[in-house]
Amino acid sequence: MNKNNPVVELKLPVIPDIELSATKTAEVIAKHMNLSEEKTGEISMAIIESCINAFEHSKTKEIFIHFIVSSDKLTIKVKDKGVGFDKSKVEIPNIDNKLNTDERKRGWGLQLVSELMDTVEYDSDETGTTVTMTKKREDNE
Amino acid sequence: MSNPIKNVQENNGVVIIATEGYFNNVAGDAVLEVFNQKLEEGKVNFLIDMSDSKVVNSIGVSILIEIIEKLQSVDGKLAFTNLASIVEKTFNIMGITKYCEVYDSVDSGVEKLS
Numbered sequence: 001m002n003k004n005n006p007v008v009e010l011k012l013p014v015i016p017d018i019e020l021s022a023t024k025t026a027e028v029i030a031k032h033m034n035l036s037e038e039k040t041g042e043i044s045m046a047i048i049e050s051c052i053n054a055f056e057h058s059k060t061k062e063i064f065i066h067f068i069v070s071s072d073k074l075t076i077k078v079k080d081k082g083v084g085f086d087k088s089k090v091e092i093p094n095i096d097n098k099l100n101t102d103e104r105k106r107g108w109g110l111q112l113v114s115e116l117m118d119t120v121e122y123d124s125d126e127t128g129t130t131v132t133m134t135k136k137r138e139d140n141e
Numbered sequence: 142m143s144n145p146i147k148n149v150q151e152n153n154g155v156v157i158i159a160t161e162g163y164f165n166n167v168a169g170d171a172v173l174e175v176f177n178q179k180l181e182e183g184k185v186n187f188l189i190d191m192s193d194s195k196v197v198n199s200i201g202v203s204i205l206i207e208i209i210e211k212l213q214s215v216d217g218k219l220a221f222t223n224l225a226s227i228v229e230k231t232f233n234i235m236g237i238t239k240y241c242e243v244y245d246s247v248d249s250g251v252e253k254l255s
Contacts, residue, residue, distance in 0.1 A: 017163060023196065041227030048198050095236030098206055100213065105206040108199040108235055115234045 006032075008067040012051065014060075019051035022065050026076070029067050033074060033137060042116040043074065043135050049109040050078040050131050058082025058129060073118070073134045081128040145171045147193055151184070153255035157247060159190040164197040164228075169204030176208050185217030188250040192223035197231055209240045218242075222250045 008025060012018045023044040030040040047065070054063045058080035068075040093107050114120050117133040124130070145168035147161040156179045160168055176187060187208070205219070212219055220242040224232070232238050244250035 017165065019198075020163060020196070038226060041225070042230070044196070045227055045231060048196070052198055052200065093235075095206060095239060099210050099240075105203040106200060108203065112199055112231065112234055116230075 006069040008069075010065040010067075011062055012065065013062050014055050019048045019055075022047045022051060025065075025067065029069060029074065033069060035074070035135070035137065039135055043076070046113045046116045046120075046133055047076065047078070049112045050076075050133070053109045054078055054080040054082070054129065054131075057085055060128075072138075073136045075132065075134045078131045078133075079128065084124040084126050084129055087122050087124065145194075146175060147190075149175055149179075152247075152251045154184070155186045155188050155251045155254045156184045157188045157190055157251070159193065161193040164191065164194040164201040166198075166200045166204070168194065169201035173204050173208060176211075180211065180215070180217075185212065185215050186254045187212070187217070187219045188244075188247065188254060189219070189221050190223055190247055190250075191221060191225070191228060195225040195228065197228050199231070199235065202231060202235055202237065205237060205241075206235075209237070213240075218254055220244060220250050220254055222247055 008029060010022055010025060012022065026043050026047055027040055030043060051063060060080050060082040064079040066077040090110055093111055097103055098105050113133060118136050120131065120133045122129065122131055143162060145160055145162055147159040150157045158172055158175055160172065162168065172189065208219055222244045224243055229243060242253065244253065
């Protein structure tokens with residue numbers, strides 16, 4: 001990472017709807033980067049889902065979000081110091097399977113983040129989880 | 142916390158539920174409560190106006206899947222109008238739009254549903 005890349009760091013306690021404070025920050029950064037309204041919306045939605053996953057599954061009381069601005073992309077890291085999870089055990093959701101069955105209707109977070117961002121990586125063990133996701137400045141990069 | 146239901150109206154047999162603010166689990170449960178009341182009254186066509194809900198999360202939207210499921214059993218319809226582009230994209234990814242139409246305005250939604 002270039003030392004000159006602007007970095008914004010947030011520490012969020014687990015309180016209702018606090019993920020919206022991260023989306024407000026993302027909107028300011030996206031505006032600074034001249035990202036489109038479409039990309040800004042996708043970034044905000046991915047942050048919301050990543051925060052909710054962390055709040056629900058990490059069993060911790062706070063999460064950390066880092067925004068790293070570089071010349072070609074925005075990198076966002078959502079970290080917790082929780083119990084971790086095994087991504088290979090998370091099923092890909094399908095609405096057809098959720099209708100008229102006992103299957104829970106929820107479980108869309110990872111799928112949404114995957115579809116909304118350009119890259120997504122999960123690093124998780126029993127000491128915590130870091131989700132690293134990027135959004136390119138330009139579509140053709 | 143403000144009420145996530147902005148208003149509830151009926152037009153030509155279509156129940157129009159307008160939401161307001163962040164469409165999270167609280168808003169989803171509020172819509173489900175209105176839906177259940179109207180379903181008990183025999184209403185089966187519903188239009189959700191999200192012109193004032195530009196931000197959603199998957200927990201709130203998942204509650205809409207319960208509504209779709211209930212309406213399938215009574216041959217009813219659920220549709221949406223005034224969706225922000227990211228909300229419509231989210232609905233596409235989750236498959237909501239496989240089962241629900243999206244209309245440009247309340248009037249066009251009412252016309253198609255009634």
